[in-house]
Amino acid sequence: MDILVGHVQTRVQGIELESKYELPYVDATQVVLGGINALLDDQIAAKRQPAALVRLRKYAGLEPGIPPLTQSARHRLREALANPNLLAPARHQVERNLAQANRVLDEVAGSFEKYHVGGYEKALTTLRSQIAAYNEFIRAEVLPRCPIDRRLPPELYAFRLRNTYGVDMPPSELARVARAAFRDTQAEMQTLAGQVADTRRLSARDYRSVIGALKRDQLHTDAIVAEYTRRLEDINHIIEREKLITLPPGQPHIRLATAAESAYAVAPQTNCPPSRTKPTDEQQCETVLSVTLPAGTAAPQPSTIDDYTFAAASWTLAAHEIRPGHELQYDAMIARGVSRARTSLGVKLANPEGWALYAEYLMRPYMPPDARLISLQFLLLREARAFLDAELQAGMITGADALSLLKDDVVLSNAFAAAEVQRLANAGSGTAYFYGYSEFLRLRKDVEQMLGARFDQQRFHDFVMAQGKIPIPIIRQAILERFLK
Structure with a gap:
């Protein structure tokens, strides 16, 4: 109950602060893509897919x-x-x-064709016209006000750090601290x-x-998923052999991103449907890998x-994305019957993303040397995100400074580095x-001491999974009160 009450209170406060400080900008095209993809998908039963036409x-x-x-x-917006x-x-x-x-929108049309849901043409033609007019309005009225290096008001930034991302x-x-860790990782x-x-x-x-x-x-595109x-x-073999954590049932799904998905998410993504409540549910977690960044992104x-x-x-x-990271965390919670309040409503980003980075740390000793080097490179990226986010908001650096560091010191591709700088506009998440x-x-470390x-690390990790994606201080409290007794 405390989680539910806290979620509602935080959401209300967040809406009030957003209304106070930010334009209510909506990317209509992304709303449409997300809504249609939620119904036109290989994991959705064919009898449910016609609902996508009603939604359109x-x-x-x-x-x-x-x-x-x-x-x-x-x-x-007006x-x-x-x-x-x-x-x-x-x-940007x-x-x-x-x-x-x-x-x-072309990809939306392709999805209706792929899943044989007919009769969409009139609605999509109408929607294309509406979105074209809306985007002209955005180009004329909103774009001139858009900053290149976006800095949140301190009150809103502090709120998001603590209440959205769980950073205390x-x-x-x-x-x-992150810059010091960055130098240590480089060494x-x-x-x-x-x-x-x-x-x-x-x-x-x-x-x-x-x-x-x-x-x-580089792997050939056709060989990446394999x-x-x-x-x-x-x-999976290492996890079971070393008794790192209990594996949940099921087989994770992995696929390449479509062009539209790549436009919105360059980094790999693991999507777990919030409606899923048991291991046998229709939709499973799915890891999506982008290969090409479309023009204009x-x-x-x-x-x-x-x-x-x-x-x-x-x-x-x-x-990070699958096991023992995001997919395992979500599927382990579902297998244990963890409440939706703990899997969805009480989430602070520091929990799932912190766990996924910790999952890389768990596996690193068992990786071959070249893979360990790349694992440290991605740790370096997360350390860079932390100090770049804070320093951009403080006005200490510019987006151009961040881009140079990501390309030169983190060794990201031009496309990935540029996308990371764009991602930093979502202040706090980094x-x-x-x-x-x-x-x-x-x-x-504290529990080991x-x-x-x-x-017993398997028992410890299983207990952590059973707590859900709630703030880490609450997990610490549960460990002190129940795990250690």
Whole structure:
């Protein structure tokens, strides 16, 4: 009950602060894509898929009593635009949304064709016209107000850090700690890069050059899913052999992203349907990998993402996104019957993202050296996100500074680095990964010290999974009150 009450109170406070400080901008195209994809999907029973047509008609205002989506969105925006003090979204975010609109709607049409749901043409034609007019309104009225480097008002930033992302540390302190960790990880990578260079007979020994050499062994597009599937089998075997955590039932789903999905999410994503309440439910968690960044997303031309489409990267990405990371966390909670309040409503981002980064840490000792190097590279990325987020909001650095660091020191591709800078416009989210990871490490260390030789990591991890995605301090309290007694 405390979780439910807290969720409602926090949501109300968040809405009030957003209304006070931000324009109520809506990307209508993304709303349509998400709504249709939720029904037109391989995991959805064929008898339910025709509901997508009804939903499309509602978006277009063709169902009785329901105004068009764009009409409602434009009305709210027009009222808010009268206040010149309201903060507009980041310029690159709006430009990306405008550039992708036609491609996304083409993909929506393709989904109706793929799943043989007919009669969509009139509604989609109407919706195309409405979205085109809405986007012209956005281009004329909203885009001129959009900042390049977006900084939230301090009150809103502090609220989101604590209440949305679960980060209970002053931004300046978090930036200091994350920068120190970044330097330590670089030193560890440099040592490991020398070993990988010796094994592969590379002349260059700097970690940046070694990572570049590893990236050249790119998987063919048709082989990516198979490689990740094999890696998942390796990881499952290690988890069971080392008794790291109890594996939930079921087989995770892995696929490549569509062009529209890549436009909105460059990094790998694991999507777990919130409606799922038991292991036998129709929809399962699904890991989606982007391969190409469409034109207009972060560059004028399509860009290849080479950051996780080579064998050495599959270890840490599979550990983070699938097992023992996101998919395992969600499926373990479902298998244990954890309440929806703990799996969905009480979520603070520091828990799931901190756990997934901790999952990489758990698997790292069992990875081959080249995979360990890439795993440390992705840890470096999460450390960079934490201090870049805080420093951008403090006005200490610019987006251009962040882009240079991500390309030069984290060794991200141009496309991935540009997308990361765009992602930092969602202020606060970048801090949750490193902060949550640090809190899980600290929690484990404290429990190990208290239990000594009696510490059982499988029992500890299973207990953590049974608590849900609630804030880590509440998990710590449960461990002190129940696990240690």
